[in-house]
Amino acid sequence: MSRKAKKDPRRRARESALQILYHSEVGQRPVDEAARTFFSQQWPDAVAPPVALRRFASELAIETAAKLDAIDLLIAETTERWRPERMATIDRLILRMAICELMRRSDDAPPPVVINEAIELARTFSSEESVKFINGMLDAIRKKLEKSEV
Numbered sequence: 001m002s003r004k005a006k007k008d009p010r011r012r013a014r015e016s017a018l019q020i021l022y023h024s025e026v027g028q029r030p031v032d033e034a035a036r037t038f039f040s041q042q043w044p045d046a047v048a049p050p051v052a053l054r055r056f057a058s059e060l061a062i063e064t065a066a067k068l069d070a071i072d073l074l075i076a077e078t079t080e081r082w083r084p085e086r087m088a089t090i091d092r093l094i095l096r097m098a099i100c101e102l103m104r105r106s107d108d109a110p111p112p113v114v115i116n117e118a119i120e121l122a123r124t125f126s127s128e129e130s131v132k133f134i135n136g137m138l139d140a141i142r143k144k145l146e147k148s149e150v
Helices: 009-027 031-041 053-067 067-080 088-104 111-125 128-149
Strands: none
Touching: 009 031, 009 088, 009 111, 031 053, 031 067, 053 067, 053 088, 067 088, 067 128, 088 111, 088 128, 111 128
16 A cells, blocks of 8 residues: 555645645645646546545635735744745745644644644655754744633
């Protein structure tokens, strides 16, 4: 059995959401259009992904894009002299997507799960240095979000 076949469906959906966001950013296209293109033309498997996976990935990508102002403000407030647009594209997108999930405060994905998933995305799509950076950023942002709940 291949490694992809063993992958958790939610992890696979997060990978898809990241790829949708990347297609949107690099191609300068609306996120919903990038999602349609991704699932209709660029899905790597011969078999179409399950509807639930497509829905979760599309919703996460669209919600991330919709909350960009608030997300980028959190990133800018957390980094010192490092604006989101100066980050590597893939790292910025991983951070944005994970922050969007952290902002949801969902029981489906508690903060440790969201952070771990972002770290795994960074391991897959970026560098080990990015893994450390993303982990530190998300932990600091998680703490800020938890303080704002009180």
